Amino acid sequence: xxxxxxxxxxxxxxxxxxxxxxxxxxxxxxxxxxxxxxxxxxxxxxxxxxxxxxxxxxxxxxxxxxxxxxxxxxxxxxxxxxxxxxxxxxxxxxxxxxxxxxxxxxxxxxxxxxxxxxxxxxxxxxxxxxxxxxxxxxxxxxxxxxxxxxxxxxxxxxxxxxxxxxxxxxxxxxxxxxxxxxxxxxxxxxxxxxxxxxxxxxxxxxxxxxxxxxxxxxxxxxxxxxxxxxxxxxxxxxxxxxxxxxxxxxxxxxxxxxxxxxxxxxxxxxxxxxxxxxxxxxxxxxxxxxxxxxxxxxxxxxxxxxxxxxxxxxxxxxxxxxxxxxxxxxxxxxxxxxxxxxxxxxxxxxxxxxxxxxxxxxx
Numbered sequence: 001x002x003x004x005x006x007x008x009x010x011x012x013x014x015x016x017x018x019x020x021x022x023x024x025x026x027x028x029x030x031x032x033x034x035x036x037x038x039x040x041x042x043x044x045x046x047x048x049x050x051x052x053x054x055x056x057x058x059x060x061x062x063x064x065x066x067x068x069x070x071x072x073x074x075x076x077x078x079x080x081x082x083x084x085x086x087x088x089x090x091x092x093x094x095x096x097x098x099x100x101x102x103x104x105x106x107x108x109x110x111x112x113x114x115x116x117x118x119x120x121x122x123x124x125x126x127x128x129x130x131x132x133x134x135x136x137x138x139x140x141x142x143x144x145x146x147x148x149x150x151x152x153x154x155x156x157x158x159x160x161x162x163x164x165x166x167x168x169x170x171x172x173x174x175x176x177x178x179x180x181x182x183x184x185x186x187x188x189x190x191x192x193x194x195x196x197x198x199x200x201x202x203x204x205x206x207x208x209x210x211x212x213x214x215x216x217x218x219x220x221x222x223x224x225x226x227x228x229x230x231x232x233x234x235x236x237x238x239x240x241x242x243x244x245x246x247x248x249x250x251x252x253x254x255x256x257x258x259x260x261x262x263x264x265x266x267x268x269x270x271x272x273x274x275x276x277x278x279x280x281x282x283x284x285x286x287x288x289x290x291x292x293x294x295x296x297x298x299x300x301x302x303x304x305x306x307x308x309x310x311x312x313x314x315x316x317x318x319x320x321x322x323x324x325x326x327x328x329x330x331x332x333x334x335x336x337x338x339x340x341x342x343x344x345x346x347x348x349x350x351x352x353x354x355x356x357x358x359x360x361x362x363x
Contacts, residue, residue, distance in 0.1 A: 015121070025093060028097055032101050034047065043116075044115075053111070059358060061116070065087075073339075088148035096354060108362065142320060144324075158328075164283045167244050174275075175236045191225055198238065201260050221239060222239035329343050
């Protein structure tokens with residue numbers, strides 16, 4: 001599994017471009033004796049069916065990388081510049097391949113195990129909905145997935161019922177004005193000054209417009225305007241994300257972004273346009289499913305509060321009861337950081353969780 005993980009780490013592919021990754025997964029599953037199909041161009045589905053009827057359990061791993069240039073210094077750093085497994089998906093893929101190897105060697109006496117290797121988790125609208133449309137969840141009685149989590153120490157497993165990961169939505173704000181000479185600002189409509197004020201004003205959504213007890217995040221992660229130091233550009237573009245749990249809060253956030261955007265831009269004589277995309281629903285774990293998962297990790301269980309990160313595993317949970325767990329992979333740098341690393345010993349724990357959960361569901 002370490003060799004698989006390092007191979008994948010050396011050859012990262014970003015969301016919806018996982019051609020080599022999916023080919024590697026398909027070939028490996030075939031060598032293990034697992035039935036292989038390709039629901040989409042860059043995803044893989046493996047199936048192990050028992051000789052007797054029984055429950056169908058789906059196990060999921062995401063396989064895509066992020067558009068980040070790696071700075072970790074590991075000897076198996078990416079050969080492809082500008083892409084990096086900075087969230088642990090290479091480990092997720094290796095763990096599910098390990099589970100497939102174990103279950104294929106032991107055999108499945110009853111029911112069925114499906115191994116879902118999903119593309120495009122990092123980029124909304126995500127790959128899960130395409131796989132569901134392709135039928136990978138038809139007849140599934142239980143779905144399980146896990147995420148390597150560096151803030152959680154190695155050797156620990158966290159599985160929490162109810163709200164677990166936030167809804168992940170995305171927005172683009174386009175501010176347009178009148179470009180001009182940087183030395184003659186009074187003859188232009190300065191989109192940079194307007195957009196800069198807008199970044200600060202958007203922070204008032206959480207701090208002043210929402211109930212303090214309602215969890216929410218509004219983050220601007222990208223600000224682009226102009227290319228020259230002596231030119232006032234005619235356009236500025238802000239891109240960001242909104243996170244929440246409560247459906248009413250989720251619906252209110254784009255309305256508040258629209259209201260604040262129009263107000264700030266009107267004050268600067270600029271025009272404003274919002275493109276808001278509802279991404280992933282919140283990950284809400286089924287209570288009974290969590291108890292099953294926790295029962296196979298009793299010695300390693302840890303308490304962990306819900307997080308504002310998002311994951312389109314929520315799409316599978318809308319189709320069948322299930323649980324999304326975190327596997328401790330303690331590291332010094334956060335997820336999505338160019339120096340992100342995982343403790344590779346966690347791969348064994350994650351694999352065992354996949355296997356034991358499948359065994360328990362199948363009885």
